[in-house]
Amino acid sequence: xxxxxxxxxxxxxxxxxxxxxxxxxxxxxxxxxxxxxxxxxxxxxxxxxxxxxxxxxxxxxxxxxxxxxxxxxxxxxxxxxxxxxxxxxxxxxxxxxxxxxxxxxxxxxxxxxxxxxxxxxxxxxxxxxxxxxxxxxxxxxxxxxxxxxxxxxxxxxxxxxxxxxxxxxxxxxxxxxxxxxxxxxxxxxxxxxxxxxxxxxxxxxxxxxxxxxxxxxxxxxxxxxxxxxxxxxxxxxxxxxxxxxxxxxxxxxxxxxxxxxxxxxxxxxxxxxxxxxxxxxxxxxxxxxxxxxxxxxxxxxxxxxxxxxxxxxxxxxxxxxxxxxxxxxxxxx
Amino acid sequence: xxxxxxxxxxxxxxxxxxxxxxxxxxxxxxxxxxxxxxxxxxxxxxxxxxxxxxxxxxxxxxxxxxxxxxxxxxxxxxxxxxxxxxxxxxxxxxxxxxxxxxxxxxxxxxxxxxxxxxxxxxxxxxxxxxxxxxxxxxxxxxxxxxxxxxxxxxxxxxxxxxxxxxxxxxxxxxxxxxxxxxxxxxxxxxxxxxxxxxxxxxxxxxxxxxxxxxxxxxxxxxxxxxxxxxxxxxxxxxxxxxxxxxxxxxxxxxxxxxxxxxxxxx
Amino acid sequence: xxxxxxxxxxxxxxxxxxxxxxxxxxxxxxxxxxxxxxxxxxxxxxxxxxxxxxxxxxxxxxxxxxxxxxxxxxxxxxxxxxxxxxxxxxxxxxxxxxxxxxxxxxxxxxxxxxxxxxxxxxxxxxxxxxxxxxxxxxxxxxxxxxxxxxxxxxxxxxxxxxxxxxxxxxxxxxxxxxxxxxxxxxxxxxxxxxxxxxxxxxxxxxxxxxxxxxxxxxxxxxxxxxxxxxxxxxxxxxxxxxxxxxxxxxxxxxxxxxxxxxxxxxxxxxxxxxxxxxxxxxxxxxxxxxxxxxxxxxxxxxxxxxxxxxxxxxxxxxxxxxx
Numbered sequence: 001x002x003x004x005x006x007x008x009x010x011x012x013x014x015x016x017x018x019x020x021x022x023x024x025x026x027x028x029x030x031x032x033x034x035x036x037x038x039x040x041x042x043x044x045x046x047x048x049x050x051x052x053x054x055x056x057x058x059x060x061x062x063x064x065x066x067x068x069x070x071x072x073x074x075x076x077x078x079x080x081x082x083x084x085x086x087x088x089x090x091x092x093x094x095x096x097x098x099x100x101x102x103x104x105x106x107x108x109x110x111x112x113x114x115x116x117x118x119x120x121x122x123x124x125x126x127x128x129x130x131x132x133x134x135x136x137x138x139x140x141x142x143x144x145x146x147x148x149x150x151x152x153x154x155x156x157x158x159x160x161x162x163x164x165x166x167x168x169x170x171x172x173x174x175x176x177x178x179x180x181x182x183x184x185x186x187x188x189x190x191x192x193x194x195x196x197x198x199x200x201x202x203x204x205x206x207x208x209x210x211x212x213x214x215x216x217x218x219x220x221x222x223x224x225x226x227x228x229x230x231x232x233x234x235x236x237x238x239x240x241x242x243x244x245x246x247x248x249x250x251x252x253x254x255x256x257x258x259x260x261x262x263x264x265x266x267x268x269x270x271x272x273x274x275x276x277x278x279x280x281x282x283x284x285x286x287x288x289x290x291x292x293x294x295x296x297x298x299x300x301x302x303x304x305x306x307x308x309x310x311x312x313x314x315x316x317x318x319x320x321x322x323x324x325x326x327x328x329x330x331x332x333x
Numbered sequence: 334x335x336x337x338x339x340x341x342x343x344x345x346x347x348x349x350x351x352x353x354x355x356x357x358x359x360x361x362x363x364x365x366x367x368x369x370x371x372x373x374x375x376x377x378x379x380x381x382x383x384x385x386x387x388x389x390x391x392x393x394x395x396x397x398x399x400x401x402x403x404x405x406x407x408x409x410x411x412x413x414x415x416x417x418x419x420x421x422x423x424x425x426x427x428x429x430x431x432x433x434x435x436x437x438x439x440x441x442x443x444x445x446x447x448x449x450x451x452x453x454x455x456x457x458x459x460x461x462x463x464x465x466x467x468x469x470x471x472x473x474x475x476x477x478x479x480x481x482x483x484x485x486x487x488x489x490x491x492x493x494x495x496x497x498x499x500x501x502x503x504x505x506x507x508x509x510x511x512x513x514x515x516x517x518x519x520x521x522x523x524x525x526x527x528x529x530x531x532x533x534x535x536x537x538x539x540x541x542x543x544x545x546x547x548x549x550x551x552x553x554x555x556x557x558x559x560x561x562x563x564x565x566x567x568x569x570x571x572x573x574x575x576x577x578x579x580x581x582x583x584x585x586x587x588x589x590x591x592x593x594x595x596x597x598x599x
Numbered sequence: 600x601x602x603x604x605x606x607x608x609x610x611x612x613x614x615x616x617x618x619x620x621x622x623x624x625x626x627x628x629x630x631x632x633x634x635x636x637x638x639x640x641x642x643x644x645x646x647x648x649x650x651x652x653x654x655x656x657x658x659x660x661x662x663x664x665x666x667x668x669x670x671x672x673x674x675x676x677x678x679x680x681x682x683x684x685x686x687x688x689x690x691x692x693x694x695x696x697x698x699x700x701x702x703x704x705x706x707x708x709x710x711x712x713x714x715x716x717x718x719x720x721x722x723x724x725x726x727x728x729x730x731x732x733x734x735x736x737x738x739x740x741x742x743x744x745x746x747x748x749x750x751x752x753x754x755x756x757x758x759x760x761x762x763x764x765x766x767x768x769x770x771x772x773x774x775x776x777x778x779x780x781x782x783x784x785x786x787x788x789x790x791x792x793x794x795x796x797x798x799x800x801x802x803x804x805x806x807x808x809x810x811x812x813x814x815x816x817x818x819x820x821x822x823x824x825x826x827x828x829x830x831x832x833x834x835x836x837x838x839x840x841x842x843x844x845x846x847x848x849x850x851x852x853x854x855x856x857x858x859x860x861x862x863x864x865x866x867x868x869x870x871x872x873x874x875x876x877x878x879x880x881x882x883x884x885x886x887x888x889x890x891x892x893x894x895x896x897x898x899x900x901x902x903x904x905x906x907x908x909x910x911x912x913x914x915x916x917x918x919x920x921x922x
Contacts, residue, residue, distance in 0.1 A: 145663070157636070157640065204457065210434060213433045213434060214429070216429065218431070221442045222443040250796070251796050257821065258794070280433045299807070302805060303807060308788075
């Protein structure tokens, strides 16, 4: 006797529902559609938007938040949050640049030192959350201040300039057709691809999703949840360090005042990209789309001569729409 | 019990289990036997030591005294993982599934299959096709009719979700499946569906320990009934030879096992 | 946590006050927005130097971030209790701080705003500040003269919507240049939040919109540095005139290096110095400072133009802040 699939039968039989089930969910497609819509709008309204060079610029401009958003996405997937990201990035960039300039360390030593400092802070976050069992919001609120203070004290609130050429490597460009593309943008895209691979094609990635979706179930199924959580925050810290390197390459200096709005900006990118703040659901590539949406609006509105206060307004509306779409799509499903 | 053939080795056995929490003695020399190919229901009033017994058998806690044997060999569990590695799977009361993930993903949660060769070993790349196929196989083997293994578990009904959890434990269990209140949250139709699933698991050769408060369900599927009382095994009853009300009476202490006719004991 | 901070702050201030009272020195409180911005660091140094010269004692406190009103309120209360007769403050929230200031003034404390006026300005006894409008006018006049009649295509890199300082400097620049808001000479406007990287982004977008722009007004020197980076990457470093406001030492060095054409220098040290001296005067004679005192703004450039008074980068370096 075959057990019939009972309660779900009526809804799934409707033909449009069967098609809808095969398409990616609205939370995945939505951000991409929004980005395409915005792009189309600006392409029509201003003749300077649709240019390879302009797109290359936008990619460079979203690099800082875009890379930080990778780490933030990983953290948010575990139902956590990381408010310290921008400050940890700034710390890494100051360590990196001061080691190169003040201590005269070769770049291939200074850069890992900077990324190492950021990674250490990531581990600190993870340790406080798992060993002392403090909520991520509180922990990263504290480490954000600690990282900021250390950065100011170590740099004496001065920007570090006169960097050796190697630190600017990722700011160099190469030609793609008629467009100049920076290596930093390529690195960002590679990082996104790598993270996508780990999240979707490996067991560890599935475990991260399970941890955010139902931590108790993950634990019962033998997944080392505490170790995994520490690992996620540590990897996020390393990613913030890489963001610091890319920022140094883009601006040409180590800036201790950098990254102060990056926590909210990266969370915005993650939310716009369709990842749920409750954990366990979302797309890493969505965060790139989310960062691009903000970047496209900022670029397009400036090209159109619209005051930037409207950019802030639109970003706010989009965030509400993104979160509402996520809730509504789950209520239906 | 009178029997012509020699008594089979119990699949899972415990003798003299003791567990104390401060002044409270949860297990007071409890015994336990699970025979091959049976569905053994474990019942007991609150505080009878039923859940503590099950936790000891599934590795969720370590008893202070006593011994546990699996297939006749003594064994010690220090964690639920130890029990799983020994081939004992548990279907938890809240199912322990990740609602946003698919049926296939949940089935292999924590035990994902990797691609063969370098790609699987070095990169840890998942073999999703194989997991989908095997998931389909496991579900069909238990005759659970869900069309797509790609469906998110949260889109399923309560009974279907229970089916996924049962299929997961049946897929990986080598010796025992423990089910904790599997029909508690379900309606009549789906509850019966799950009972049928339990029978199918037993029919595939996996003995089942069924913890349940639902007497009608117990009487429908159980081969024997283990009654826990006051931290010990009070009696083991034959549901075909004893009434439901007498069983409840033994469970609450209103009737003593000595007062029962001998054929009621299993 | 906030309570602990308050208790600690109170104890520190009390200890300082007791020490000062024992030596019969006038106690002057200095409350800045943050203590990491070099502008405020210089202010604190100026206050301490003036205190040493006049025999006064300075107690200082700062908010944790730009906009942290609560810490400033607590500092006012603690300093008043500890016997400070004058409080100098750069208000983080120009409206929300007013009640706390009023309470202190009722107790006879003289409160002077530094750098940023409260809202309303009359809520403090006096205001020692840069005339931000004038700062903008100076660089606007300079830019106009430096263009020497060539048609200007101006980009304004501003602060953020709704912040007075940014608005004043922007409007001053327009007036100094002789144009009004909406003039076709303004080809682009973008916000930077005073941040270097955001300044770079804003400049890139403006260049995309109007590749032939030739004048860039920037809200402050970090934004100007970011703008320069973008211009350099676009190969337009030499053809564009950049002006700014601040007069911080990094900015004056940029003037020297030629990556910034002119900047209006402000004097946080002077603000603090004047504030301390006013406090000493009040303690001695009971005479309060009042009204608005312009602490001065000087145009710094190494390429002077006729008709606009300026000083060179040597002067700028001697008087700059932020090391």
